[in-house]
Amino acid sequence: MNTHKHARLTFLRRLEMVQQLIAHQVCVPEAARAYGVTAPTVRKWLGRFLAQGQAGLADASSRPTVSPRAIAPAKALAIVELRRKRLTQARIAQALGVSASTVSRVLARAGLSHLADLEPAEPVVRYEHQAPGDLLHIDIKKLGRIQRPGHRVTGNRRDTVEGAGWDFVFVAIDDHARVAFTDIHPDERFPSAVQFLKDAVAYYQRLGVTIQRLLTDNGSAFRSRAFAALCHELGIKHRFTRPYRPQTNGKAERFIQSALREWAYAHTYQNSQHRADAMKSWLHHYNWHRPHQGIGRAVPISRLNLDEYNLLPSCEDSIGCMHGSSEPDLRNWKSPTSQFTQGARPDEHP
Numbered sequence: 301m302n303t304h305k306h307a308r309l310t311f312l313r314r315l316e317m318v319q320q321l322i323a324h325q326v327c328v329p330e331a332a333r334a335y336g337v338t339a340p341t342v343r344k345w346l347g348r349f350l351a352q353g354q355a356g357l358a359d360a361s362s363r364p365t366v367s368p369r370a371i372a373p374a375k376a377l378a379i380v381e382l383r384r385k386r387l388t389q390a391r392i393a394q395a396l397g398v399s400a401s402t403v404s405r406v407l408a409r410a411g412l413s414h415l416a417d418l419e420p421a422e423p424v425v426r427y428e429h430q431a432p433g434d435l436l437h438i439d440i441k442k443l444g445r446i447q448r449p450g451h452r453v454t455g456n457r458r459d460t461v462e463g464a465g466w467d468f469v470f471v472a473i474d475d476h477a478r479v480a481f482t483d484i485h486p487d488e489r490f491p492s493a494v495q496f497l498k499d500a501v502a503y504y505q506r507l508g509v510t511i512q513r514l515l516t517d518n519g520s521a522f523r524s525r526a527f528a529a530l531c532h533e534l535g536i537k538h539r540f541t542r543p544y545r546p547q548t549n550g551k552a553e554r555f556i557q558s559a560l561r562e563w564a565y566a567h568t569y570q571n572s573q574h575r576a577d578a579m580k581s582w583l584h585h586y587n588w589h590r591p592h593q594g595i596g597r598a599v600p601i602s603r604l605n606l607d608e609y610n611l612l613p614s615c616e617d618s619i620g621c622m623h624g625s626s627e628p629d630l631r632n633w634k635s636p637t638s639q640f641t642q643g644a645r646p647d648e649h650p
Contacts, residue, residue: 308336309345314357317342318349371402379406386415428476432604433509435475436500438516439552440488443467443564446572467572469564469579470496473555474509477603478592480555482583484576490524497530507604513537515549554594558586 309317317335320326321342328346332339348356375396382392389407393400407413429435445464468488473480481503485492501511514536516522522540531538541548563582569575591597 309341311357314345314349315354318346318357321346371398371406376406379403380410380412383407383410383412384418386418388415430476432474432477432479433504433511435513435515436472436504436511437475437549437552437555438470438472438497438500438514438522439549439556440519440521441469441471441556441559442488443469443575446569446575467576468492469556469559471552471555471559472496472500473551474504474600475515475551477509478551478555478595478600479504479507479509479587479604480583480600482559482579484579488519488521490521490526493519493521493524494526494530497527497534501534501536507601507606509604511536513539515539515541515552517541517546517549518543551594562586 313335317331321328321331326334328339328342331342335342345357375398378396379392379398379402382395387395389400389403393403396403404413411417443466445467447464468485469482470485470492471480471482481500483496483499485496497514504511511534514531516538518540521527522538528538546553559579559582563579564575567578569578586600588601589599592600595603
């Protein structure tokens with residue numbers, strides 16, 4: 301039962317009222333005064349109880365029992381059948397002599413508003429390359445620059461920030477290890493894309509990973525001659541996603557979702573630089589400490605045969621998240637196991 305907020309009587313109050321009436325403890329006018337309703341309301345609930353029992357005290361549907369202008373079931377089926385023959389809504393309305401709005405409502409209920417809904421759903425194809433560096437996913441996410449906290453974090457729609465411009469977060473993630481690299485650029489043009497690829501390749505090389513293949517969308521920056529020339533120079537085979545199919549680059553898309561939820565919109569930042577600084581720590585946590593569901597809750601860095609690096613250096617250049625940074629050589633580094641007790645390590649998070 302879904303009682304509206306102004307209801308004087310709940311189910312239990314209705315039951316209590318009719319039981320008192322049946323036991324002759326009160327009369328109808330007295331019950332009306334005691335329960336704050338009118339005498340006709342008292343008689344209505346008493347009549348329903350006598351006819352249906354306790355089930356009659358529940359809220360009934362407010363939908364009319366008869367809808368004379370409702371479309372006939374046979375005509376609704378005809379609309380769906382014509383749609384399955386790939387007719388447009390206008391042609392269906394003309395053929396059956398009904399209004400376009402009626403056709404639209406019927407098709408919406410049937411889940412056939414778009415012709416594309418007639419196509420069978422493509423099966424989800426999950427894949428993972430066998431070794432780190434076999435495939436690197438790259439994508440770009442546009443974020444509004446921060447002049448002051450906006451409505452996305454304050455919850456107040458009046459806290460709008462317009463005209464501040466955009467930051468472009470370039471992301472790269474290894475298909476096998478899920479180790480990620482990010483950088484923020486002022487635009488998404490080809491010079492920024494070229495610089496990001498250089499920085500990403502250098503970052504993974506410092507972790508002992510050589511990039512063999514690259515997957516991006518069909519953005520103009522990635523289609524540019526300069527980007528193609530750099531891929532050729534680095535010996536990287538560049539592939540593109542299918543047009544209008546972001547699922548093809550799903551690992552990068554999923555990483556962006558995590559970044560937005562856990563970093564970009566997780567805290568109230570005073571300005572864009574504050575947000576950029578927080579990205580460094582979050583990316584370190586993502587690569588070195590955060591269990592990843594897609595790889596059996598392993599930490600991404602463990603797939604590079606590296607142990608969790610538990611000390612976040614204070615020097616921002618040592619994190620390797622920003623342009624011109626350098627990652628410490630950790631290929632032979634192992635964390636001292638004596639620091640941890642048996643079971644989950646203190647820096648692991650679900």
